[in-house]
Amino acid sequence: MTDTTNATVVFHGEDHTLGNALRYCLARDEEVDFAGYTVPHPAESRMVVRIQTNGIPAATALHRAADTLENIADDILDKFNTALNDFEEDEDAF
Amino acid sequence: MERADPDQFAQVSKYGISNTATTSGTAFSLSTPENQVSEQLSVKILSKHENELEFELINADPSIANALRRIMISEVPTVAIEKAVIKNNTSIMQDEVLAHRIGLVPLRLDPSQFEYFATDGSESGTELNTIVFTLKVDCKMENGVLTPDNGIVYSRDLVWHRDESHQYNDRLTHDEAGNELPLPGPVHGDIPIMKLCQGQSLDLELHCVKGVGRDHAKFSPVGTAVYRLQNDIRLSKEMLGEEKINVKKLSGAEKVQVKTMNKLRHDLVTRCPLSLNPGTSTGSDTSSVFKLIETKSMLDGDKLYKVKLNNPSSCTMCRECIQDDELATHVQLLKVKGDYLFKVESIGSMEPEDIVRKALAVLKDKCAKVRQTIEDNTEKKGGAAGEEVDDEEM
Numbered sequence: 001m002t003d004t005t006n007a008t009v010v011f012h013g014e015d016h017t018l019g020n021a022l023r024y025c026l027a028r029d030e031e032v033d034f035a036g037y038t039v040p041h042p043a044e045s046r047m048v049v050r051i052q053t054n055g056i057p058a059a060t061a062l063h064r065a066a067d068t069l070e071n072i073a074d075d076i077l078d079k080f081n082t083a084l085n086d087f088e089e090d091e092d093a094f
Numbered sequence: 095m096e097r098a099d100p101d102q103f104a105q106v107s108k109y110g111i112s113n114t115a116t117t118s119g120t121a122f123s124l125s126t127p128e129n130q131v132s133e134q135l136s137v138k139i140l141s142k143h144e145n146e147l148e149f150e151l152i153n154a155d156p157s158i159a160n161a162l163r164r165i166m167i168s169e170v171p172t173v174a175i176e177k178a179v180i181k182n183n184t185s186i187m188q189d190e191v192l193a194h195r196i197g198l199v200p201l202r203l204d205p206s207q208f209e210y211f212a213t214d215g216s217e218s219g220t221e222l223n224t225i226v227f228t229l230k231v232d233c234k235m236e237n238g239v240l241t242p243d244n245g246i247v248y249s250r251d252l253v254w255h256r257d258e259s260h261q262y263n264d265r266l267t268h269d270e271a272g273n274e275l276p277l278p279g280p281v282h283g284d285i286p287i288m289k290l291c292q293g294q295s296l297d298l299e300l301h302c303v304k305g306v307g308r309d310h311a312k313f314s315p316v317g318t319a320v321y322r323l324q325n326d327i328r329l330s331k332e333m334l335g336e337e338k339i340n341v342k343k344l345s346g347a348e349k350v351q352v353k354t355m356n357k358l359r360h361d362l363v364t365r366c367p368l369s370l371n372p373g374t375s376t377g378s379d380t381s382s383v384f385k386l387i388e389t390k391s392m393l394d395g396d397k398l399y400k401v402k403l404n405n406p407s408s409c410t411m412c413r414e415c416i417q418d419d420e421l422a423t424h425v426q427l428l429k430v431k432g433d434y435l436f437k438v439e440s441i442g443s444m445e446p447e448d449i450v451r452k453a454l455a456v457l458k459d460k461c462a463k464v465r466q467t468i469e470d471n472t473e474k475k476g477g478a479a480g481e482e483v484d485d486e487e488m
Contacts, residue, residue: 011464017164018460020157063468070461072135072158076151077454079137083149084447087139 007051007058014047015039022049025065025072031056035065095330098428103326106411106427116156116431140435147446150324151434159321159434165453166319168307172443173203173225175300175312176211182297187288192298195288196229198312199249200281200441201302207265208304219301221262225278226255229298233290245290250283252300281442315449317439324433327383327406333424335359335400341393352393359386359401362421365414381408407435 011018019037026035026049034052051058098105100113140148151159178193185192203225211223229252233245242251254277256263266278290296307314331337332355339352363369368383382404391398409427416422440446 014460015164017161017169018464021161021457022464024155024157059468059472063465066461066464066468070458072154073454073457073461075135076137076154076158076162077451079135080149080447080450080454083137083139084142087142091142 004057004059005053005055007062009049009051009058009062011047011049013045015045016047019047019049021069022062022065025068026051026061028068029061029064032061032065095328095423095426098326098328098426102431103428104323104431106413106416106429108413108416108422111429142447145440145442145446147436147438147440147450149436149438149450151321151436153432154434155432159436161457162450162453163319163321163436165456166316166438166449167314169456170315170444170449170452171205171210171304171306172313172315172441173201173205173208173302173304174310175199175201175227176303176305177301179299179301180297181299182295184294185288185290185296186294192288192296196252196298196300197310199252199285199287200443201278202276202281202443203266203278203302205304210305211303221257221260223303225266225302226257227252227279227300227302228255229253229296229300231290232295233292235292240290240292245292247287247290247296248283249280249285249287251287252280254278255299315441315444316446317441319436319438319449321434321436323429323431324435325406325409325411326428326430327403327409328426328428329401329403330424333359333362333401335389335398339391339398341391341398344393349393352398353396356393356396356398358421358424359399361418362401362415362425365418365421367412367414368408368410379404381405383409 016039019039023035023037026032029035031053032051033054034050037047037049039047049062051061053061104114105112134153136152138150138152140150142148151162175197178189178196180189180193183189183192187195208225209220209223211217211219217223229247231242231247231251234241254266267275269275288296305313335355344352363384363386366383368381369385383406385402385404386399387402389398389400411427411429413427415425416427436450438446438449440449444452
């Protein structure tokens with residue numbers, strides 16, 4: 001029986017951009033006990049995420065974190081577009 | 095002065111900055127439910143010019159702000175010259191130097207109209223992944239003048255090599271609504287590439303492909319994409335000097351105190367390199383951090399002043415105002431955690447707001463890819479989500 005509550009996931013072709021953002025989304029999850037990431041070598045295009053949950057499968061936690069991150073990106077995009085529209089309307093008013 | 099909440103503000107002091115960690119108690123606290131984080135997050139546009147956009151991202155985690163910045167710099171695709179076929183180069187510039195210079199010229203091309211060129215050599219150029227420019231200049235002496243352009247080769251000499259046998263030329267010359275677009279070419283026509291002398295000539299064929307800044311800086315759509323934390327500057331009540339004082343009723347000791355504060359106010363404003371100093375013309379009115387305001391009161395023939403916080407966000411945190419220990423007790427320099435001032439400077443091939451939008455789209459793509467890989471892996475192993483996934487190949 002393998003323990004599914006922890007996982008070390010290797011992402012090829014990714015770096016701090018996704019690593020730190022995913023780490024943050026994982027750490028925000030109440031069912032995640034530990035989340036950390038590392039880029040083992042700066043010249044290698046490889047990033048490693050370590051997850052330990054308090055019960056749920058680690059894969060589910062990672063899936064959920066990816067969802068959270070996408071929602072945040074969506075949210076920023078929405079708010080950015082609205083803000084830009086408002087700004088341009090204000091500019092036109094002058 | 096009252097200490098600022100260490101969860102919300104980083105404190106800038108004489109030697110360094112403290113309370114920088116973002117772990118708990120902040121608006122983007124790890125314990126805040128996701129839907130609340132979303133409510134708190136906001137975006138404000140500060141200024142927008144042709145190639146420059148400034149906006150404020152409020153209540154986001156540093157990892158999100160940094161991901162956005164990093165993607166804008168190195169993962170938003172653009173089209174740039176990748177291969178230079180040098181048919182003739184009799185100039186004094188070596189082929190490789192010339193090829194490198196030409197590669198850096200920003201091009202006005204919509205990357206969404208292009209496919210990536212396979213890097214493994216499995217694919218040759220097609221009209222969907224490559225666009226060709228030519229550069230052909232012969233320098234002659236005419237009436238004692240070097241032609242063309244005094245012998246200077248400019249980026250405007252790059253000419254799109256339009257192949258009529260191509261099926262999709264329209265995508266480069268017309269937009270979706272069918273309106274005619276300017277012909278593909280460099281963003282700026284007046285970039286000098288090199289100088290030729292009489293009788294020297296250039297004949298190049300240049301192949302442009304789509305790429306990202308991670309592979310080569312020439313693909314980066316931005317000159318700079320940076321953020322900094324919003325400032326918050328606080329002054330003590332005594333420093334602001336807003337309390338009305340009745341000069342006539344002051345005792346001797348109080349008078350001394352009022353005079354000292356008045357001097358400190360002068361000191362603060364004159365020390366600040368970004369203040370509009372009284373009696374001098376240095377510093378502009380809007381960028382001035384502090385302003386001295388004259389009051390009607392006089393004390394022993396000296397005018398009394400108060401201080402106004404005019405524009406704290408223009409403060410560069412030079413800390414000049416807190417070098418003096420006495421002044422430092424009246425001034426607090428703070429950074430607002432989670433409040434980022436972004437500045438995106440486009441190289442000209444894309445609108446700065448499009449760069450932001452595309453960067454967010456890239457981030458969403460990454461998430462989708464992660465989810466897809468997890469789903470594929472769990473399916474392969476024949477179990478519901480939760481089976482062991484050891485190594486995710488991406």
